[in-house]
Amino acid sequence: MVLSKADIAKYPFTVEAARYVKDLDLRIEDLANRDYDGIINRARERVEEAILYGVVGWNEAPNYDVEIISFPISIVMVLSTESSFLRKRYALAEAKKAYNLLRVEKEDEKLVEIASSSFNWDIKTAVGATRQTYDFALSFINYLENAPSFHDYKWKLVNRFMADGYVFLMKDELARLISEEAMKHVQKRLVGKIRAELPPTLIQAVGSITQLIVTQQETIQAEETPQVMVEEAYPPCIRALNESFHSNQSISHIGRFTLTSFLLNIGLSVEDVVKLFTSATDFDKNLTKYQVEHIAGKRGSGTKYTPPKCETLKTHGLCPGMDDVCKMVKHPLAYYRRKLRQTKAGTVAVKSG
Amino acid sequence: MDRSSVESFIREAFASYYHNNTVQSPIAIERREFGFLLFKERMMVRHKTFHIEKDLRSFIESTAPSDVYYSAAYYERPDEDMSRKGWLGADLIFDIDVDHINTPCRVKHAYWICKKCGEIGGGDPPSKCSKCEGEHFREEIWPCKTCMEITKTETRKLIGFLTDDFGFSSSEIKVFFSGHRGYHVHIENEGIGRLDQLARKEIVDYILGTGLKPELHELHETKSGMVVGPDPNDKGWRGKIARGIYDFLASATSRDLEKFKGVERRALEKIINNRDAFMEAWGRASWQDIRGVGIKTWEKISKYALQEQGASIDTVVTTDIHRLIRMPTTLHGKTGFKVVEIPVEDLEDFDPFSGAIAFKGDSMAIYVNWADRFEVRDMVYGPYKKERVKLPQAAAMFLLCKGVAEPTE
Numbered sequence: 001m002v003l004s005k006a007d008i009a010k011y012p013f014t015v016e017a018a019r020y021v022k023d024l025d026l027r028i029e030d031l032a033n034r035d036y037d038g039i040i041n042r043a044r045e046r047v048e049e050a051i052l053y054g055v056v057g058w059n060e061a062p063n064y065d066v067e068i069i070s071f072p073i074s075i076v077m078v079l080s081t082e083s084s085f086l087r088k089r090y091a092l093a094e095a096k097k098a099y100n101l102l103r104v105e106k107e108d109e110k111l112v113e114i115a116s117s118s119f120n121w122d123i124k125t126a127v128g129a130t131r132q133t134y135d136f137a138l139s140f141i142n143y144l145e146n147a148p149s150f151h152d153y154k155w156k157l158v159n160r161f162m163a164d165g166y167v168f169l170m171k172d173e174l175a176r177l178i179s180e181e182a183m184k185h186v187q188k189r190l191v192g193k194i195r196a197e198l199p200p201t202l203i204q205a206v207g208s209i210t211q212l213i214v215t216q217q218e219t220i221q222a223e224e225t226p227q228v229m230v231e232e233a234y235p236p237c238i239r240a241l242n243e244s245f246h247s248n249q250s251i252s253h254i255g256r257f258t259l260t261s262f263l264l265n266i267g268l269s270v271e272d273v274v275k276l277f278t279s280a281t282d283f284d285k286n287l288t289k290y291q292v293e294h295i296a297g298k299r300g301s302g303t304k305y306t307p308p309k310c311e312t313l314k315t316h317g318l319c320p321g322m323d324d325v326c327k328m329v330k331h332p333l334a335y336y337r338r339k340l341r342q343t344k345a346g347t348v349a350v351k352s353g
Numbered sequence: 354m355d356r357s358s359v360e361s362f363i364r365e366a367f368a369s370y371y372h373n374n375t376v377q378s379p380i381a382i383e384r385r386e387f388g389f390l391l392f393k394e395r396m397m398v399r400h401k402t403f404h405i406e407k408d409l410r411s412f413i414e415s416t417a418p419s420d421v422y423y424s425a426a427y428y429e430r431p432d433e434d435m436s437r438k439g440w441l442g443a444d445l446i447f448d449i450d451v452d453h454i455n456t457p458c459r460v461k462h463a464y465w466i467c468k469k470c471g472e473i474g475g476g477d478p479p480s481k482c483s484k485c486e487g488e489h490f491r492e493e494i495w496p497c498k499t500c501m502e503i504t505k506t507e508t509r510k511l512i513g514f515l516t517d518d519f520g521f522s523s524s525e526i527k528v529f530f531s532g533h534r535g536y537h538v539h540i541e542n543e544g545i546g547r548l549d550q551l552a553r554k555e556i557v558d559y560i561l562g563t564g565l566k567p568e569l570h571e572l573h574e575t576k577s578g579m580v581v582g583p584d585p586n587d588k589g590w591r592g593k594i595a596r597g598i599y600d601f602l603a604s605a606t607s608r609d610l611e612k613f614k615g616v617e618r619r620a621l622e623k624i625i626n627n628r629d630a631f632m633e634a635w636g637r638a639s640w641q642d643i644r645g646v647g648i649k650t651w652e653k654i655s656k657y658a659l660q661e662q663g664a665s666i667d668t669v670v671t672t673d674i675h676r677l678i679r680m681p682t683t684l685h686g687k688t689g690f691k692v693v694e695i696p697v698e699d700l701e702d703f704d705p706f707s708g709a710i711a712f713k714g715d716s717m718a719i720y721v722n723w724a725d726r727f728e729v730r731d732m733v734y735g736p737y738k739k740e741r742v743k744l745p746q747a748a749a750m751f752l753l754c755k756g757v758a759e760p761t762e
Contacts, residue, residue, distance in 0.1 A: 144552035156555065157555040159569040162590075
């Protein structure tokens, strides 16, 4: 099937949309022409909608040309702000818009067309393929390129119906996967710097967007990690590792990595951790120091590591079973922070009572 | 004879093997990192690269390493440091090893080696070495045919997953005997090569059944209170769950009931007592005919059943996208056996203790400190304790490599 002009206006991340824009052979300097004011306004609006609402809007009867051409101009605007916050937020907002539209598309073939021609996915409609009713069958490889970042259990491959290399999906699910890939495509276009001189109308738009970011970002505050070690707030997995460690039982490599990176991330220094390890066991001090420094990012690639998330710990058999707090988090560090808040609140309550 | 002289003896034998036999390099040799464990000082040499097979062969022949590895990963610059290599992709690798499977007989094959004096004995290590009073021991498991059969069963289950669920053709799946206690399965496929660690973790979880929720595979209660579930003929995990429950029904004893803590005993007794009727209903895939057992009970049973359906792969090997893996056609330093490819259709009949023999020379005399029973080329040997024996080269090399024997002058 061929995408219509209305379709590429809805989905400006597609190859068809890119080709359409390319054929117009527009240059940035052309935008100084007042004829383009409408398009520039829509481009600015896209970005503002992303900042304010987290999703780019779509009305039922838009000017298709304005929709299609404003998208690459929005990209230029976002790049010009040089804000990494906006780059992420804009890509996500375009993806959300795509999701909202894709999930209500009447023709299944349209989703297949977008996924196969723009992303090269191995996909087909799945009518009658199985006893169960599904809309689509997607190669598990393409599925795994996107789904692992979704957290709900229904997205885990083990909980999918899979046969002969294909994962079976409902329309809403495929829409979600396509929008995730669309987000990556938008992100890829948001790399680099704009070197060309921008016309005044664009400079003005970028200025007002930058203002908007400043006011919005103030509402986002980074969560601080406390700098003291509170053993009562350790999650069950870390407790178990800590105990096996102190009772001199052997711990797998990944278990040691988890324990070490956890301790480093809750505020212990390399020296503290080395001391803790070598005093409790007969470990070689220099070797331990080297390994701890590596995890702390002071050697090798310089990456400071965080412990694996809960799911990974489960895969490697390091989750001893979840308690009530575990059920609310997906990462041992998140557990620690949450528990710490609870403990602190508890302490205060006791004192004041 | 001290250990290093024994090792030079083994090294000589390995060198002559590599002189007379040709190793086969992996595809895309120029993109791989190679690693070699040397006999000398048990040193690991890493980050080596070879542009052509000939260079790799002559390197192996001249150094005669104890073990040869290459990276499952493809790199832009395989000889650089890890952070500068430039990862391009990696083969999908599975490892099934006795080490991480609790085979029923493994306790029988435990033995120990004193780290101080090299004394060896069967069973769990003593608190103090009887010879030198040392307190540190290396704990090992003696390879046995029963254990190897279990790893083979797990490998067959894995191949089932790879073909039926993941849709790989049998020409894409390469199965190898690891040379020691298990099997390796390699998949070299362009699409899969780019998958990152997270994606590979999903594959691991799928094959082990980790995180599986039976309710997402059609096991649920309808509004009218009827339990409905998957069909044994379904593909994917659905069929596996249904078949797993069937297997459970077919074999469960009242003793198995004790495995299900927190489930109504009455429901389970009802299952056992009405087993035939239930199984007949199962054959017709008709959950409607199975009444009187609640959804919670079925969920517990299905979780138990799915453990038997998963294949026991090593979780770390598959998710590590920088892993060095043992190179096929080379020798395993702990056995003297070679890593051989086994066509999928021949796996059933493959016997590692005769199908992976590298040393086929005449008998030689060795002094054995300790050895459990073992089989090589359909002959049974041992057990031995502090005795001099004359064995065919393959059996003798096996004991020398295991570190439990030494050549006699």
